[in-house]
Amino acid sequence: xxxxxxxxxxxxxxxxTLRSRGLYKISAITIICLVQFIxxxxxxxxxxxxxIEFVDYYAGNWAVFLIGALEAISISWFYGLxxxxxxxSLMIGEKITNSKLFYGWFVSWFFICPVYLITLTVLTxxxxxxxxxxxxxxxxxxxxxxxxxxxxxxxxxxxxxxWLIIRNLFITKEPVINLFKPDFDNWKxxxxxxxxxxxxxxxxxxxxxxxxxx
Numbered sequence: 001x002x003x004x005x006x007x008x009x010x011x012x013x014x015x016x017t018l019r020s021r022g023l024y025k026i027s028a029i030t031i032i033c034l035v036q037f038i039x040x041x042x043x044x045x046x047x048x049x050x051x052i053e054f055v056d057y058y059a060g061n062w063a064v065f066l067i068g069a070l071e072a073i074s075i076s077w078f079y080g081l082x083x084x085x086x087x088x089s090l091m092i093g094e095k096i097t098n099s100k101l102f103y104g105w106f107v108s109w110f111f112i113c114p115v116y117l118i119t120l121t122v123l124t125x126x127x128x129x130x131x132x133x134x135x136x137x138x139x140x141x142x143x144x145x146x147x148x149x150x151x152x153x154x155x156x157x158x159x160x161x162x163w164l165i166i167r168n169l170f171i172t173k174e175p176v177i178n179l180f181k182p183d184f185d186n187w188k189x190x191x192x193x194x195x196x197x198x199x200x201x202x203x204x205x206x207x208x209x210x211x212x213x214x
Contacts, residue, residue, distance in 0.1 A: 007032050050133065057131045058146030062124035063153035069117035070157065076109040078180045084109075086201045090194060 008029055012019045018028045042051050075084055085106075089097045096102060128150075130143040138146075168174045184202060188195045 004033060004036055007036070050136075050138075053133055054131060054138065054142065054146060055149075058149045059153070061128060061146075061150045062121045063150045065117045065121040065124060067153065067157065069114050069121060072109055072113040072117065076106075076114075079182055081106050081110060083182055083202065087198070090189070090197055090201060 011028060011032065012025065015028075018024045042048065045051075075081075085097050085102075128147075130140070131138040131146065164179055165176055168176050168179060184199065184204065188198055
């Protein structure tokens with residue numbers, strides 16, 4: 001159910017017109033559920049147990065740890081913990097974000113989580129071997145397919161990063177370093193009042209605050 005909801009939300013966010021039109025939204029959700037239903041039929045066959053073990057072993061492998069590490073690094077190192085703290089203050093209030101206990105999260109996000117997750121990624125990748133269930137050893141082609149499945153988990157992040165670099169170099173002609181800086185103009189809260197508060201709390205000069213966008 002979680003994967004269905006994630007897929008639906010991602011597609012509707014990418015194509016906003018589907019969300020605004022009732023019939024299109026219903027059609028999109030129906031197609032998504034139908035595709036995932038067909039893709040999961042093999043789990044209900046006699047070989048279903050082997051497929052479940054296969055997907056569980058490779059889909060939740062080292063790639064998941066690496067994605068977690070990249071998320072922690074991108075937020076704490078590039079976006080900045082102070083910026084992240086200000087965003088949280090808008091959502092949960094400054095009483096929590098200004099407490100001494102909250103700074104423990106800073107240490108966790110900035111150092112402990114990235115190091116721990118990268119270590120898990122390396123160790124898990126090194127120790128990945130063909131799957132075995134009892135005396136049954138999965139064939140070599142299954143191991144290769146499983147590795148491709150693990151790498152596919154990174155495909156979204158990898159392809160998007162490559163596309164942004166290509167866009168900055170050859171289309172918009174902007175410095176690549178801009179990709180590592182916060183973009184407060186394009187990434188902001190949905191509500192106009194929260195957008196203005198976000199601009200103020202991040203200390204942007206008044207002349208840079210284009211209220212027409214709000």
